[in-house]
Structures are given as structure tokens and as C-alpha cells.
Amino acid sequence: PLNKTYVFLFRAYEMGHLAYEMGDFDRLVAADEERIAxxxxxxxxxxxxxxxxxxxxxxxxxxxxxxxxxxAPDIADELSKMEVSxxxxxxxxxxxxxxxxxxxxxxxxxxxxxxxMSSTYPHIKPGTEPDDRIVILEDQDQDGVxxxxxxxxxxxxxxxxxxxxxxxxxxxxxxxxLFLADTDGxxxxxxxxxxxxxxxxxxxxxxxxxxxxxxxxxxxxxxxIYINSFIxxxxxxxxxxxxxxxxxxxxxxxxxxxxxxxxxxxxxAIDRWGQSFITDGAGGQGPHYTFPGAAFRSAVxxxxxMPGLVPGKPNGTGCEVLSGRHFPEQWRGSIVENDFxxxxxxxxxxxxxxSGYAAEEVETLVRSSRQTFRPVDLKVGPDGALYIVDWYxxxxxxxxxxxxxxxxxxxxxxxxxxxxxxxxxxERPNIHGAxxxxxxxYLKAPEDYSRTQAKRELATRSxxxxxxxxxxxxxxxxxxxxxxxxxxxxxxxxxxxxxxxxEKLLRKVLASPEPRARASGVRILFHWRDHVDKPFELFAxxxxxxxxxxxxxxxxxxxxxxxxxxxxxxxxxxxWPVDQWLDYAIWLTARELRDDWLPALxxxxxxxxxxxxxxxxxxxxxxxxxxxxxxxALLRDAKIGEGDLPNVVKTIAGxxxxxxxxxxxxxxxxxxxxxxxxxxxxxHNGVKPDGAASxxxxxxxxxxxxxxxxxxLAGIWRVTAAGGALAGRVRNARNDSERLIAARALARxxxxxxxxxxxxxxxDQDVRVAAVAAWAEAQxxxxxxxxxxxxxxxxxxxxxxxxxxxxxxxxxxASQLAEALEKFRxxxxxxxxxxxxxxxxxxxxxxxxxxxxxAGALKPVAFDLNQHEREDLLAQVITSGDxxxxxxxxxxxxxxxxxxxQIGTEGGKVGPELSSIGAYAQPSAIIDSILSPNNDIKQxxxxxxxxxxxxxxxxxILQRRSxxxxxxxxxxxxxxxxxxxxxxxxxxxxxxxMPA
Numbered sequence: 001p002l003n004k005t006y007v008f009l010f011r012a013y014e015m016g017h018l019a020y021e022m023g024d025f026d027r028l029v030a031a032d033e034e035r036i037a038x039x040x041x042x043x044x045x046x047x048x049x050x051x052x053x054x055x056x057x058x059x060x061x062x063x064x065x066x067x068x069x070x071x072a073p074d075i076a077d078e079l080s081k082m083e084v085s086x087x088x089x090x091x092x093x094x095x096x097x098x099x100x101x102x103x104x105x106x107x108x109x110x111x112x113x114x115x116x117m118s119s120t121y122p123h124i125k126p127g128t129e130p131d132d133r134i135v136i137l138e139d140q141d142q143d144g145v146x147x148x149x150x151x152x153x154x155x156x157x158x159x160x161x162x163x164x165x166x167x168x169x170x171x172x173x174x175x176x177x178l179f180l181a182d183t184d185g186x187x188x189x190x191x192x193x194x195x196x197x198x199x200x201x202x203x204x205x206x207x208x209x210x211x212x213x214x215x216x217x218x219x220x221x222x223x224x225i226y227i228n229s230f231i232x233x234x235x236x237x238x239x240x241x242x243x244x245x246x247x248x249x250x251x252x253x254x255x256x257x258x259x260x261x262x263x264x265x266x267x268x269a270i271d272r273w274g275q276s277f278i279t280d281g282a283g284g285q286g287p288h289y290t291f292p293g294a295a296f297r298s299a300v301x302x303x304x305x306m307p308g309l310v311p312g313k314p315n316g317t318g319c320e321v322l323s324g325r326h327f328p329e330q331w332r333g334s335i336v337e338n339d340f341x342x343x344x345x346x347x348x349x350x351x352x353x354x355s356g357y358a359a360e361e362v363e364t365l366v367r368s369s370r371q372t373f374r375p376v377d378l379k380v381g382p383d384g385a386l387y388i389v390d391w392y393x394x395x396x397x398x399x400x401x402x403x404x405x406x407x408x409x410x411x412x413x414x415x416x417x418x419x420x421x422x423x424x425x426x427e428r429p430n431i432h433g434a435x436x437x438x439x440x441x442y443l444k445a446p447e448d449y450s451r452t453q454a455k456r457e458l459a460t461r462s463x464x465x466x467x468x469x470x471x472x473x474x475x476x477x478x479x480x481x482x483x484x485x486x487x488x489x490x491x492x493x494x495x496x497x498x499x500x501x502x503e504k505l506l507r508k509v510l511a512s513p514e515p516r517a518r519a520s521g522v523r524i525l526f527h528w529r530d531h532v533d534k535p536f537e538l539f540a541x542x543x544x545x546x547x548x549x550x551x552x553x554x555x556x557x558x559x560x561x562x563x564x565x566x567x568x569x570x571x572x573x574x575x576w577p578v579d580q581w582l583d584y585a586i587w588l589t590a591r592e593l594r595d596d597w598l599p600a601l602x603x604x605x606x607x608x609x610x611x612x613x614x615x616x617x618x619x620x621x622x623x624x625x626x627x628x629x630x631x632x633a634l635l636r637d638a639k640i641g642e643g644d645l646p647n648v649v650k651t652i653a654g655x656x657x658x659x660x661x662x663x664x665x666x667x668x669x670x671x672x673x674x675x676x677x678x679x680x681x682x683x684h685n686g687v688k689p690d691g692a693a694s695x696x697x698x699x700x701x702x703x704x705x706x707x708x709x710x711x712x713l714a715g716i717w718r719v720t721a722a723g724g725a726l727a728g729r730v731r732n733a734r735n736d737s738e739r740l741i742a743a744r745a746l747a748r749x750x751x752x753x754x755x756x757x758x759x760x761x762x763x764d765q766d767v768r769v770a771a772v773a774a775w776a777e778a779q780x781x782x783x784x785x786x787x788x789x790x791x792x793x794x795x796x797x798x799x800x801x802x803x804x805x806x807x808x809x810x811x812x813x814a815s816q817l818a819e820a821l822e823k824f825r826x827x828x829x830x831x832x833x834x835x836x837x838x839x840x841x842x843x844x845x846x847x848x849x850x851x852x853x854x855a856g857a858l859k860p861v862a863f864d865l866n867q868h869e870r871e872d873l874l875a876q877v878i879t880s881g882d883x884x885x886x887x888x889x890x891x892x893x894x895x896x897x898x899x900x901x902q903i904g905t906e907g908g909k910v911g912p913e914l915s916s917i918g919a920y921a922q923p924s925a926i927i928d929s930i931l932s933p934n935n936d937i938k939q940x941x942x943x944x945x946x947x948x949x950x951x952x953x954x955x956x957i958l959q960r961r962s963x964x965x966x967x968x969x970x971x972x973x974x975x976x977x978x979x980x981x982x983x984x985x986x987x988x989x990x991x992x993x994m995p996a
Contacts, residue, residue, distance in 0.1 A: 001025070002158075002174070003123050005202040005226045006399040011942075013990035014399040017058050024126035058402055062935055063870070064925030065401050067371055070394045073412050083367045084418070090366060091417050093387060094137050094146040099413030102389050104377050106211060107449060108164035109432040109457045111382035113137040114152065115389070116159040116171070119410040122204050123403035130157040134171065134180075136164075136187055137415075142428060144385070144417050153180050153189040160209035161221060165250070166460040172208040172221055175199045177248075196255060200227035205264075205398045208246070210319075212268045213452055215490070216524060217459065217497035219248045222278070224264040225298050225940075231255060242300035245278065245290065251499055259290045261299030261960070262308075263940040266376075267319025267337055272448060272486065273516040274493075274523060275357075277350075279316035279337045283940050284913065286310025287319065287335050287348055289357045289581070292556040293588055298940070303591065303623065303962045306584055309359035310348070312902065312913035314339045318377040318389070322347075324447035326384030326419070326426050332446075336365065336386065338375035340396065341921070343368045345375050345388055345418075354579035355548035365418060371922075372409070381417075382449055384426035390414035400936050431457050436466055440473040443490040444483065451490060455497050463500055470494060474505070485514035489521070496524055501531035510538060515547035522550060526557035536565055543572045552582050559589040564600055567593040568607060571614045590618035598626050612639045620651050623964060628656040632663055646677040653681030661689040669694065672701055675709035682716050684964070684979055692717040699725040699742075707733075708741050715745030723751045730758050731767055739766065740802060743774035752779060759786040765799065773802035777952055780806075780813040784820040791821075797829040804837045808845070811951045814838070818851040831856020839995030840896075840971045842943030842955040865931065870924070877923050890914075899973055900994065908973030910957055911994060912938050933992035943989040944968060948982050956993065 001007065001022065006015035071077065075092055084090050094113075102117040118132040133154045137146040152169065153159075161172040168181040168189060177196040180189035199208045206224030213219060223229060224243050231238040235254050240246070243265055247258040259276075263283035268290075270276050276290040283297055285308025295302035316337035323332055335348045344367035348359045366375070366388065374396055377389035392412040395401050401408070419425065429442055429450045434457065442454035458466055474491050477484055492509050495502045506528060509521035522542045529535040542554035551573045558566040570589045573582060590597075597607045597618070608614040616634060619627040631652055634640050640648050649664045656664075661682070668674040675698060696719065698710035711729060714722035722745070729742035746754050757763075758771035768790055776783035787803050794800045807813035826834075834852045838845050852858070865873065890897045891906075900910035907914075917926065928935060937943075944958040946966055956970040965977040966986060971993050 002201050002204050003399075003403070006403075009202065010988035011399050015403060018123070018403060021126050028127055055402075055404055055406055057405075059935075061401055061405075062924070062928040062932065064922045064928055065395065065397050065936060066405065066407060067394050068867075070407060071370060071372065073372075073392075075414075078368070078370060078373065078414075081369045082373075083364075083369075085363055085365045087421055088365070088418055089421050091144055091419075093139070093144065093415040093417040094149070095414045096392075096412045098135060098137070098146075098149045099415065100133075100411055101391055101393065101409070102377075102413040102415065103159075103391065104161040104209065104211070105379050105387060105389050105415065106161075106163050107379065107382060107453065108136075109453045111139075111428050111431075112164075113146070113381070113387065113415070114162045114164045114169060115415070116162040117413060118156075118158045118160075121158055122398055122408070124157070125404065130155065132156040132159055134159060134162050134169065134189075142383070144383070144419070146415075150187045152182070152187055158204055158207065160207055161211040163211040163213070163219060165456070170195070170211060170219065170250075172211060174204075174207055175201050177208065177221075195253065196231050196233065198231045199223065199229040202226045202228070203398070206243075210266060210268050212270065213456070214247075214270055215274055215452065215455065215493040215497075216527070217249070217251075217455070217493075217499070219250060220258060220268055220270075220276075221246050221248070222265045222268060224262075224266070225282070243296075243298055245276075258292060259294040259296075260302055261294075261296035261305055262288060263298050264315075266317040269319040269321045269335060271321045271333065271350075272323060273489075274520040275516075277319060277321070277335055277357075279319045280308065281315045281317045281340070282938075284308070284311075284313050284315050286313040286316070286361065287337070287350070287357075287359050291552065291581075291585075293559055293585065293592075295588075298958075298960055300961055301963050302960060303964065304584060304587065305960060306580070309350075309357060310361060312915045313361060315341060316346075318375065320378050320380060320386070321350075321448065322380065322386070324380065324384045324426055324445075324449070326423055327386075328420065328423070334362075335359070336378060338378060338388070340374050340376055340391075343371060343373045343375075345378065352549075354581070355552040356579065356581040366416070372412075380447070380449055382426070382428045382453075384419075384447060384449075386418040388416045388418060390416060397936065429453070433457075436461060436469045437473075440470060443473075443494065444487055455490075455494055458494060459497050463498055466494075466498065467500055485512050485517045488512070489517045492521065492524055496527060501528040503528070503532050506532065507538070510542070515545070515550055518542070518545060518547065519549045519553045522553035522557060526560060529561070536569065539566070540569050540572070543569050544575070548576070548579060548582060551576060552585055555582065555585040555589055559585070559592055562593055562596060564596045564607070567597040567618075568609070571608045571611075571618055574614050574617060586617070587621045590621040591623065594618075594622040594624050594627075598622065598624065601630055602626065613641075613644075616640060616644060616648060620647055623655070625655045625657075628652050628660050632656070632660050635663065635667070645671075646674065649674050650677040650681040653678040654684045655681075656685070656687070658687050658689045661685070661687060662691045665689055665691045665694055672698060672703065672706045675706050675713065679709040679712040679716070682713060688717045692719050693721055695719060696722045696725055699729055704735060704738055708738050711738070711742045711745045715748035718749060720749055720751075723749055723754055726751075727754045727758060730770055731763070736766065736770070736802075739770035740773060743770040744777070746771075747774040747778045750778075752782065756782075756786070759783070759790075761789065765790070765794070765796075769800055769802055773806040776803065776806035776813065777810060778950075780810045780816045784816050787817065788820045788824055791826055791830055791834075792824050794827065794830050797827070797833040800830065801833065801837065804834045808837060808841050808843070808848075809953050809955070811947060811953060814843070814845040814848040818845075818848040821851045821855045824855055825857070826852070826855040828856050828858065831858055836896075836995055840993055842945065842971070842989045842991050842993045844989070844991045865927075870927070873927060874923055877927075896995075900971070910941075910969055910971060910973050912941060929994070933994040934990060937990075937992050941993075943991055943993050944986060945989055946978050946986045947984045948978060949984045951984070954978060955989070 007018050100119045102115050104116045115135050120130045120132050134152045136150040138148040157174045159171050159173045163170045171178040176194050179193045181191040203226035206227045208223045210222040222245050228241045233255050240257050243262050244260040245258040247256045262280040264281035265278045266281035267279035277287045278290050288308040295305045317340050318338045320336050322334045338345050345365045347363050349362045351358050371394045374391040374393050375388050376391045381387050393409045395408050431453045439454045442450045555570045555573050558570040601607045619631050652664050695710040695713045726742045726746050730739050733739045755771045755775040759768050772787045807817040831852045898907040900908045902913045903915050946954045954976050956968040959967040965979050968976045
């Protein structure tokens with residue numbers, strides 16, 4: 001079924017009430033089966049009328065999700081409510097009844113807009129036939145308003161994207177990637193072919209979408225976080241769990257994964273030099289620079305990820321690189337996307353830096369004060385104007401609002417057109433049916449639209465017709481033209497589009513003085529490598545290119561090729577300065593090609609030219625136990641530099657066998673600070689070295705970091721003889737962290753008698769807290785009595801936080817503590833601290849909250865506001881809101897805002913970044929988030945609870961699941977990596993980490 005994430009899986013707390021619909025489907029299937037049976041044996045038919053029950057709300061929707069007032073559709077009023085950047089104007093291109101909830105727009109070679117739309121979204125009712133459409137819009141008199149429309153296809157199920165081609169269109173529709181053919185040229189689809197099926201549908205607004213041409217003839221499309229796709233192709237099985245970008249070659253129907261991750265990548269643009277950028281409709285972070293193998297937040301199984309270009313920026317839908325003569329020169333190369341939650345369209349300035357890019361939000365192009373303006377896509381049209389697709393809906397939340405809510409708009413939609421007032425529009429190119437010579441001239445156009453559509457038109461012509469004229473066109477280009485290198489690159493891309501490799505031209509582009517052309521040439525070399533003489537010599541030249549982006553492209557394509565030779569060449573990029581993108585790409589290449597170069601190394605062959613630093617880097621990147629023996633050899637030969645030694649030691653401790661771990665322990669004997677690296681690695685390794693007991697003397701070392709590492713290792717390696725020394729550290733340490741680490745080591749040694757002694761009332765309070773906290777993490781039942789004694793006698797409410805946390809983070813711990821508190825009284829501050837920790841745990845421990853309220857004699861405060869109170873509060877915000885006071889409240893320690901929320905460079909990352917919250921969040925939404933955080937948890941910030949095999953739990957925000965660990969950011973803003981083999985279960989909670 002559609003939307004199973006919300007109806008049956010981990011977000012069933014939002015739409016689980018619709019599970020009954022499966023019964024409806026069963027009855028519909030049974031009725032059809034009966035109908036088929038009756039066709040075999042004529043008989044009297046009996047008809048029944050099913051009663052339709054009126055819709056009833058399942059919960060009280062907050063106003064920012066379902067506004068109390070939704071203005072009636074009114075084009076004039078909508079235009080009056082638009083704030084448009086100075087010097088620009090907006091007009092309506094098309095609207096309902098032609099458009100109903102438009103989602104995506106793409107242009108054809110005739111300058112017509114193909115629009116996919118869905119009034120079925122977000123969920124189809126049982127018994128309802130889907131009738132979503134694709135419409136072709138034409139502006140025949142070129143006045144900026146569509147005056148003709150044609151239904152190309154209907155009867156579709158949520159067609160998220162359409163891309164017109166000769167003879168039809170590719171369509172992303174639910175679980176299928178379709179080709180809808182128009183065999184008679186009447187602009188109506190009359191044949192439907194499923195190119196691929198098996199794309200996920202667990203979340204309808206995450207299904208495949210965002211079709212986009214690459215200038216060399218590949219077609220890209222995206223999918224989002226809750227989608228798991230399993231595709232069988234003639235090229236083999238293809239899998240993409242979670243978000244990512246697909247790459248498709250129409251002629252061969254080869255499908256591959258291009259990039260992974262982002263929460264809801266709802267836009268993809270490619271700039272004039274062939275570089276990709278995506279936007280994220282749920283994870284924010286502005287544009288994301290994207291290349292083959294890139295992985296971003298939420299990428300399933302990714303061992304490492306990259307950030308977007310503007311962390312903290314709001315969510316974005318659609319993505320377009322501005323080009324051409326109509327808009328000002330300073331706009332060219334900018335990226336525009338839609339901040340749909342804030343009812344606005346924004347522009348980002350993109351600048352090159354190293355092998356990648358930097359981005360900065362510079363202006364809002366369009367903003368509406370009406371909540372019905374929901375821009376979801378945008379494209380520059382054939383006239384150079386920017387066309388903005390307006391889904392038109394006051395309700396935008398998917399699972400947060402009932403799928404069948406009657407106020408979800410199902411009948412309206414808009415496409416707006418933004419132009420510069422005092423600048424001429426572009427003369428619309430005559431592309432469809434144009435002579436080859438004219439089409440080749442369009443490759444010189446400043447507008448991406450003209451160049452893209454010219455290549456698409458040329459792709460419909462025969463090679464015999466196009467290639468000789470293309471060669472002549474190339475010869476006619478003037479080297480004095482400042483755009484010569486780009487014109488030549490366009491020719492190379494056309495050869496790529498037509499599947500006609502030209503080695504001579506490729507070599508010229510690879511030798512271009514323009515590094516952006518060389519970088520794109522490397523990508524084409526990857527595709528043509530089987531048609532080029534000695535391609536690896538060219539890759540080797542690119543890996544030593546003076547420009548970092550050329551090197552980045554070379555590393556990425558060599559990783560895709562995958563061979564010992566590819567690995568040997570790619571690692572040479574380390575001979576040059578490395579920035580964040582190159583470091584990621586080289587590291588990933590060394591890791592993914594380990595099965596090509598590690599066996600060769602083990603067989604005694606020289607890899608990476610024998611370069612020690614490159615070998616050390618690659619060995620550390622592998623995460624493979626086979627890497628430890630070569631690393632040990634480098635250590636013994638003193639070939640590891642002092643600065644690299646901690647990482648090498650950590651790798652060996654994490655992957656090595658006992659003798660290898662003993663070696664690094666010996667090194668730590670001479671350099672005790674290495675114990676920290678050993679402890680970091682050893683927690684992921686199940687082996688115990690023979691010299692484990694050597695950590696005992698280090699428990700008395702002069703450096704606290706060394707003592708803490710020794711305590712951790714004593715617990716990890718079960719060094720029973722360390723019990724006395726560990727107990728001494730619990731008693732004598734002057735730091736809470738060191739005491740707790742030593743106490744936890746005792747718990748791992750199962751020396752609970754020692755912990756009980758340390759928890760006795762005769763001990764100092766800080767010693768008792770550490771002992772009880774560690775004891776409760778392992779044995780909550782046995783530890784609850786001394787825990788209650790500590791809580792009852794506590795005068796410092798912050799000191800006893802570890803005690804509360806220990807019980808909260810144990811599966812049955814909260815109920816055990818609640819039961820133990822039944823007959824006791826706590827100081828008010830202690831009870832309040834406990835309640836705050838429970839509310840911030842992401843779990844609904846109602847019984848513990850009741851017990852704490854009773855023990856602290858607290859009167860629960862109701863946070864629900866009636867409508868009058870809400871309106872009064874909103875009025876006060878508008879009339880007397882004080883940003884300076886807000887900043888003071890944000891920084892107030894008792895509020896703990898900075899623990900989870902970042903503004904600028906200050907604060908944590910557990911919750912959404914708030915630097916630009918005023919630009920995209922309604923005041924009512926902010927109030928609801930503070931008073932009722934569980935009602936609307938922002939996507940990507942849901943509470944995940946991971947239960948370890950020892951029944952301790954970690955709650956927090958899922959960062960990603962790598963190939964080795966589940967990585968959580970906990971409520972204290974710490975990154976916790978739980979090894980996958982230690983995970984008992986993982987669940988999502990309907991409770992926010994933000995305390996009400």
C-alpha cells in the first residue's frame with residue numbers, strides 16, 4: 001500500500017487510524033473476484049450500496065498545519081499579497097481548472113511546458129480510481145500567458161515528474177518509471193511501457209521525482225528518505241535504500257545510483273559546466289554540491305557523509321541554475337530554489353572554492369503573505385523568464401495532517417512567471433524541426449534552455465546527418481572567441497548525447513586551458529574509456545592536474561571503474577593539497593576499491609608506488625581487518641609520522657588481532673597519550689590482548705585523559721585485577737567524568753559489590769552518584785533503593801542528573817524508578833530536573849512523570865491554549881516581541897535551548913537550526929513547537945531509540961546508519977556510534993526530544 005511508513009510502520013502514530021483501509025481493499029478484491037466468477041455462469045446480479053461515513057478529525061491540528069482561516073482562491077488578491085524583488089514583476093502563466101496541484105514542469109523543444117499534477121496526493125482512497133494528469137501548456141501568442149492546453153495523459157497515480165522526448169515522455173509515477181508513447185503525434189499518450197518497476201512507495205511525497213537532463217545525454221531523477229528501491233535491469237540488480245539520485249541512459253536503459261542521502265532531495269540542477277547541485281526539502285543546508293558517489297546526511301550504509309553548502313538554511317524544493325541574457329549578469333550562475341514552508345522563492349550566490357563550491361543566500365525573489373502559495377518547482381523558460389510552479393495548498397504537511405482532511409486543496413494550482421521589468425526577454429529559439437546548422441548555432445547560446453533543447457532535437461536526427469556538420473561547425477569556431485572552450489565542450493557533449501565517441505575532440509578538451517572544461521572532459525572519458533586508446537594514461541594526467549576539480553572528477557570516475565590500476569592512480573591525488581571534497585572522494589575510493597588493492601598488497605605486490613603516506617591513508621580508510629598487518633609493518637619500520645600515529649594506533653586497536661593490539665599497547669608504554677586512541681578503537685573490537693593488565697598502572701597516571709582511557713580499556717578488556725584501582729579512581733577522582741568512567745568499568749567487570757560499597761551513605765555524594773548511575777545502567781532493580789536515597793537527600797539538582805539518566809536509558813529503568821519513588825518526597829528542584837530529563841528523552845514515561853510530580857509535590861502545568869489565549873499571545877508577539885529578550889532566553893542555562901538548537905555558530909545540532917527561523921516559520925508554528933513539540937516533529941528530527949544487546953538504550957536524532965554503526969546525536973549533543981552488531985532493535989518514537 002501507499003504510505004505504509006505512516007499507516008503501518010514507524011510513523012503509524014500519525015496515520016495508523018487508516019489501517020482499516022486494507023480491509024476495504026480486501027473487500028474490493030473479493031468483489032472483483034466474485035464478479036469474474038459470475039461472468040462464467042450467468043445469474044441474477046445483486047447490488048449493494050456501501051454507506052459512506054463522514055470524515056471525522058483524529059486529532060486537533062495546530063494552526064500552522066491546518067490554518068483556521070484559508071482565503072478563497074482569488075488571482076488578483078494573490079498577486080497583491082506577493083512581495084517581488086525590486087525591479088521585477090510577476091504574472092500568472094496558468095492556473096486551475098487546467099492545473100490541479102501541479103508538481104513538476106519541464107520544457108520540450110517546441111517551447112511548451114509539460115506539467116505533472118496530482119489531486120490524488122497524499123493518499124488514494126480504496127475504490128477510487130487515480131486520475132492524475134500530465135498537461136501540455138502553450139503560449140502561442142508569446143504574451144507570457146498560456147493560451148492552449150492539452151491533456152497528454154490521465155489516469156496516472158501521483159506522477160511526480162515528466163520529461164518530454166521525441167515520441168512521448170518519461171514519467172516518474174509511484175513505483176514505476178514509465179515511457180508514455182504518443183505514436184500518432186496528436187499530443188496524447190496512447191501506449192504505456194513500464195521501463196522499470198520496484199521503486200518504493202512507503203511515503204508518497206518521497207517517491208521518484210525531479211527528472212533532469214545532463215548535457216551529455218543522461219537523465220537523472222531523485223528519491224527520498226523513506227523509499228527503498230529494488231530494481232532488476234538488464235545490467236544487473238540496482239538497489240537504493242533511502243534517499244539518493246538515479247542516473248539513466250535512455251538508449252541503453254542502463255540505470256545506476258549517482259549519489260546518496262539528503263533527507264528529501266527535491267531538486268537537481270546542472271550548471272553550464274556540467275556540475276550537479278541538489279536541494280533538500282526536509283534537511284535544509286541549502287544547495288548541496290553533488291558528484292558521483294557523493295553521500296549526504298541520512299545516506300543508508302554510507303561510512304561517511306558531506307554537508308550541504310549552507311548549513312542551517314531552510315528546506316528547499318526545486319533547483320535551477322540561472323542563465324541567459326534576460327536576468328542581470330550578477331544572477332547568472334546563481335541557484336534558485338523554493339522555501340515552500342515560508343511561501344517564498346530564494347536566490348543563492350554560488351562561488352567556486354577549491355574542488356567544490358560555496359553558497360550564500362542573497363535575496364528573496366518572491367514572497368507571499370498567503371499560506372496557499374506553495375512553490376515546489378521552478379524552471380527558466382524559452383523566453384528567459386523564471387516559471388514558478390505553485391502547488392497551491394494551505395496544508396503542506398504529509399503525515400502530520402490526516403491524509404483525507406477535507407481542507408486539503410484538490411482543485412487549484414498556479415504557475416507564475418517572473419521577469420525583469422527593464423530588460424528585454426530572450427527571443428524564443430526555433431528548435432523543433434530546425435535545420436542542423438541552426439541547431440548547432442544554438443549551442444553557443446547563453447541560455448541553458450536553448451543549448452539543452454538543441455541537443456535534444458539533434459539527438460532525434462541520424463548520426464549521418466549531424467556528425468559531418470558538427471565537425472564543420474567545430475572547425476569554424478574562432479579561438480579568439482572568449483566562449484571558445486565552452487562551445488567546444490558543448491560539441492563534446494553532443495557527441496556524448498549521440499553516443500558517438502570522438503577521441504580526438506576529447507583529448508583536445510582534456511588539454512583545454514579552461515579547468516572546468518577539463519573536469520567535464522574527465523567525466524566523458526569515463527563513459528568513452530572503452531573507445532579511447534590508453535585511457536588510464538589520460539586518467540593519470542588528470543589526477544595530476546593543477547586544478548583540484550579536475551582531480552576530484554578523476555578520483556570519482558576511477559572509483560566507478562574499480563580496478564587495481566584505478567586505485568593506484570586515484571591515490572596519487574594525495575600528492576596535492578586536499579580539501580573536504582577531495583578528502584571525502586579519495587577516502588571513499590580507497591575504501592570501496594579495497595578488494596582490488598589489498599589482496600595485491602597481501603600478495604607482496606607494490607601498491608600506490610610504494611608511497612608510505614598514501615598506503616597509510618588507504619589502510620586507515622578501509623575499515624577492513626586485513627589492513628592491520630600492513631599498518632603494523634609500517635609501524636615496526638618506523639614509517640608512520642608522529643602526526644599520523646594516533647589514527648594508525650586507533651585503526652589497529654579497532655581491527656587488529658591480539659598480537660597486533662599488544663604492539664600498540666607497547667607503544668603506549670612509551671607514549672601513554674596513545675591509550676586514548678587505543679580506547680577509541682578497542683570499543684569496536686572483540687579481542688583482548690595478552691598485555692591487557694598493563695593498563696592498571698596507567699590508572700594512576702598524571703594525565704586525566706590517560707587515566708580515563710585506562711579505565712575504559714580495563715572495562716572493555718575485562719581486566720578483573722583492575723577492580724581495586726578502579727574503585728580508588730571512583731573515590732579519589734576530582735572530575736565527575738572520570739568517576740563515572742571508572743564506575744562503568746567496574747560495572748562491565750560485574751563487580752557490583754564494589755559499586756554497592758561506593759554507593760553507601762558513608763561515601764561522598766559525588767562518589768555515590770557515579771556508583772549508582774553505573775550500577776543502574778546494568779542492574780536497575782538492585783540499584784533503585786540507593787538511587788532513591790541519593791535523590792531524596794540531594795541538594796544539588798544538577799549533580800544527580802547521571803542517576804536519572806541511567807534509569808531513563810534502561811528499557812525497564814523508568815518504571816523501576818517510578819515504583820521505588822512511590823512513598824518518598826523529593827525537593828522540588830530535584831523533581832523538576834527529573835521531569836525535564838524525562839521529557840527530553842524522546843520517550844513517553846508517563847508513570848515516572850506522575851511519580852516525580854507526586855514526590856516533588858508539583859502541580860502539573862497545562863500547556864494547551866484555547867483559541868482566545870492563542871490569538872492573544874500571537875497579538876503580543878506582533879506588538880511587543882523583543883528579539884534581544886528572545887536571545888537572552890535562548891542563552892538562559894535553565895532553558896537548555898543552546899544544548900539542541902544552533903544559531904550561527906552557537907548551540908547544538910540535536911534540533912533544527914534556528915538562524916533563519918524568522919524567514920520560514922509562522923509565529924503560530926513556533927508557539928506550537930514550544931508548547932506542544934510532539935504534535936509536529938520536523939522531518940529528519942524524529943526521536944530514534946536504539947536498544948543495545950545489554951538492554952541499555954540510546955535516544956536521539958539518527959545521523960545515519962553506516963556500514964559499521966548506527967550513529968545517533970543524543971540529547972546532550974554528543975555523537976554516539978553503536979556498532980551494528982551490538983544493536984538489538986531500533987525504533988522511532990512519537991515523542992520529541994524537545995521538552996514541553
